[in-house]
Amino acid sequence: MNVIEISKLTKFYGKSRGIVDVSFNVEEGEIFGFIGPNGAGKSTTIRTLLSLIYPTSGSAKILGKDCIKEGQEIRQYIGYLPSEVFYYDNMKVIDLLKYSASFYPNANKNRIYELAKIMDLDLNRKIEDLSYGNKKKVGIVQGLLHSPKLIILDEPTGGLDPLMQNRFFELIHEENRKGTTVLFSSHILSEVQKICTRVGIIKEGKMIRVEDIKTLEHTNYKKFKIEMQEAIPDEYFNMTGVSNLEVNEKAATFIFNGDINKIVEKLYERKVINLIVEEPSLEEIFLHYYEKEA
Amino acid sequence: MNIYFQELKMYARSLLYWTFGMLLTLILFMLMFPAISQDAALMNQLISKFPPELTRALGLTTLDLSMVLGFYGYLFLFILLIGSVYAMKSGMSVLSEEIRAKTADFLLSKPISRNAIVTAKIMSVLSLLVLQTVIYIIGAFIVVNLTTNQIFDKTTFLLINLSLLLVQLFFAALGLLLSVIIRKIKSVLPITLGIVFGFYVLQMLNQSLTDSNLAYITPFAYFDISKIVATGAYESTYLIIDTIMILGFTVLTYIIYNKKDMPSI
Incomplete structure (x- = not known):
């Protein structure tokens, strides 16, 4: 009811x-x-x-x-x-x-x-x-x-x-x-x-x-923190499902919503030094909604 | 009933102050009465030298200051002004105070209809004004009897004093209506003073311009003390106008308050 x-x-x-x-x-x-x-x-x-x-x-x-x-x-x-x-x-x-x-x-x-x-x-x-x-x-x-x-x-x-x-x-x-x-x-x-x-x-x-x-918390959204051996091109992670993307030379962070394999494939192309995948906070998901719908 | 008693509790003290103020004004005037009534001939002579427009504006043409009711009728204007300010202030505050003190959200989120709130508040103002009239009339009767030995007509005295309540109801109802029309009232007293004295100025104009239609719009003209003293009765036309105005203002208050969005805190 x-x-x-x-x-x-x-x-x-x-x-x-x-x-x-x-x-x-x-x-x-x-x-x-x-x-x-x-x-x-x-x-x-x-x-x-x-x-x-x-x-x-x-x-x-x-x-x-x-x-x-x-x-x-x-x-x-x-x-x-x-x-x-x-x-x-x-x-x-x-x-x-x-x-x-x-x-x-x-x-x-x-x-x-x-x-x-x-x-x-x-x-x-x-x-x-x-x-x-x-x-x-x-x-x-x-x-x-x-x-x-x-x-x-x-x-x-x-x-x-x-x-x-x-x-x-x-x-x-x-x-x-x-x-x-x-x-x-x-x-x-x-x-x-x-x-x-x-x-x-x-x-x-x-x-x-x-x-x-x-x-909201578990299924769709993952937060990626990636460090690579060489500088990451700005548009490298520009793909559907990615939001809050921040690229800073060799490091990148973003929130991804979708099939994780797509990211894995993308990572395979380059030499990865460090990779952290975590549950984003609600704040970050929230921010993501806001940017997307704005 | 809980709102009604809450209101009475909140405003009881201020009622006493204002009533006391009215009685004090009365006492000060009545203390002068023995002297003035003795020299009434002199006073009336002095007044006759004023320009006629002024004596009419002050309402001094028809009142005999040597007679206690004549003198009382003159000083009663000041009582009426104080009483009107009090009544309008009460009417204007009773609903808008909840908005000013930001307690409207508390009250209106309770299981009670807006009509019931308005009714409870109107009843509380009405009770306070009736109580004030009763206290004042008893007090005035004692004061007048203590300050003069003149015999006066008790019914006329009562009629003069009851006109206080009838004028007060006009101002209370007007205050109530304005309080739901004006979106946010920061301070009640300045608006009240302005409006009450505005109506009084209209009354002075009305009295000095003979044969004007202004009498219909100012409550101070509805109960002409000199006519009450002369006839021992109210003029029914004005009594009806007063009643219609009071009821009209009240009905509009209910309608508007029911549709009003409460301002957010």
């Missing part, structure tokens, strides 16, 4: 582009990574799902229900953590969390204390006295306290120290094991790599590709 179904979603802010024809589905129980650089349209997509903004065209459904028409009902089941967190400055943390809980009919107040303990959050401080990282923790607790069926995270880890990031990821994994679906937006690929099962890549408002994270 699809928890999120987005179909040809388009949003223009006046004349400026938000997203164009974005379509993808997120299945129940998966952690879906949503990656792209700043300004690519991740937040626009997410804000449409929450009906904070209205699409120009296209549709989005959550749990089979239309995000705009049945938004109020849907939002019961969503836990949302925005990238920048802002709360009522003169409230105490506990009051803010209780206020948040009061919107959900089935919120369990004890969960506030559990989550605060896990995230090491002081409930008695005023919001305005909190550091950015601590505000983020309030955001995490407020997003999870009603045990949502779908968690939407928009660049959630900014401001959290590595220890807290790990606890946060554990929390998300924990919720995910209980069957919660997660939409995780980020421009930091290593964290997506750490936690997601599939990723959607968005660029300049358009969804470039949706892929299984394993496909």
